[in-house]
Amino acid sequence: MKFIFPVFLIVFSFTSSLFGQSKNDEIKLLDFLKGKDSLVDHVFNNHEKYNLEIIFGEVNNLTPDSVEVNNVKLFENDNYFYPASTIKLPCAILGLEKLKQLGIPENHYFRIKDEFICGNMMHVLNSNKKKSSFYDIIKLMLVVSDNVAYNSIYELLTPSYINKQLTAREINKTTIYKKFAGCNIVENLKFNPVYFYDTNNNLISQQESSILDLSEMANKYSYSSNKLIGKNYRQNKKVIHKPFDFNYNIEASLTDLHNCLTRLVYPKSVSENLRWNINENDRVFLLQNLGLYPKELNLKAYNDTVMYPDDLLKYIAIGGVDKNEKNNIRTLSKIGVSYGFITEISLVIDFENKINFFLSARMHVNENQTLNDNIYEYETVAKPFLGKLGQLLIEYQKLYGIKKDLSEFQELFN
DSSP: OOOOOOOOOOOOEEEEOSSSOOHHHHHHHHHHHTTSOHHHHHHHHTTTTTTOEEEEEEEEEEETTEEEEEEEEESOOOOOOOOGGGGHHHHHHHHHHHHHHHTOOSSOEEEEOOSSOOSOOHHHHHHHHSOOOHHHHHHHHHHSOOHHHHHHHHHHHHHHHHHHHHHHTTOOSOBOOOOSSOOOTTGGGEEOOEEEEOTTSOEEEEEOOEEOOHHHHHTTOOOOGGGEESSEEEETTEEESSOEEOTTSOBOOHHHHHHHHHHHHOGGGSOGGGSOOOOHHHHHHHHHHHHOOGGGGOOGGGOOTTTSOTTSSOOTTTTTSSOOTTOOEEEEEEEEEETTEEEEEEEEEETTTTEEEEEEEEEEOOTTOEETSSOOOIIIIIHHHHHHHHHHHHHHHHHHSOOOOOHHHHGGGO
16 A cells, blocks of 8 residues: 655756766866765776766755756766666656556556566566555565566566657666566566456456567667676686676666656656656655665564665665764665666755755676676675765765755655
8 A cells, every 4th residue: 555645746947957067067076075085085096997977966946946956977987887776766657657557546456477487486476465556566666676576567567668668758778678587588578467456356457468579679789898797707606707798688877867866856857748757646655765764664574674774775875874863864766786786876865954966876896806706895885985975975065055945855754
């Protein structure tokens, strides 16, 4: 069941300058960040090694109904990175769009039939054991990055729908043709039927099974040696002495992912044809779940704060720093962590100092250059780096930013 929260209305005139950034803005930002933390300096000085890219979005309230966001990009590059679970954000949004288009009420449950079988089928098994709605699983997908939940959304949406909707919104460098289930390329293009039921167990809608022609996927990809990563990889307990091949895998640009979030937070940032087609209740639902910690799900499985600490899936501004005892800092964020790649898109909110800003970043931590061996520098490099970077940008905003009325965000967590 979806929670109902106070609806806040945002009517903004919003200007974005992602590619028209001033060189002076970049220099000013780098000058502030450098020399304040040894790890931040180390990563900046070795940004090519870490495949680092950062987008900082400064939010400026010009009038009560007008906002300008100035985006500054640091260490921009075209190197491949694996976005992993960050693609769950656009899929969550599009999932709610499709439910709306199909006329599915909030109070529903669904079943997925096992017409096609491959890899981990828990999403099919769960759908037939429980009476979960897509709102229920989207919550899990966003808060604890549940892969089983994502696989259900993938069956609902299908790649054709996902990529058509993203392309229509000029999100052109994101391609999603994969479940997180261990299926091969052909198996990922077969979609099981989905049945929708109301609370009285009446069938209200169904989506038939389908198979996507491989040629559609092939047209979206081009082979590139840029997607051969590392020197070795582990497979079936053996080390293969060649790079791991990410060709024909999930792809996204940091700009695409950043734009997915900014448009969700501030729909008026773009023209109407580029906005997400969801209602205000659904938008608030998504924003709140982007901000929750696992312990706030009030589910027994996630009550253990040692196993599920606040910074488990929130690195930016939260990770590896002193405990946020006063809970004055929240991030509305989605992170992807896999194969040593870390990508996180976030809106950082400091309620005490009345500032907020967007921060998106991606990097790769794999010192031994061996993928799939579960030896990555997440805890020693990525998490403390992104945590400190977020904290430094809070200090930057305290000096140069504008204090804001953040009550609409505070309502998400009351």
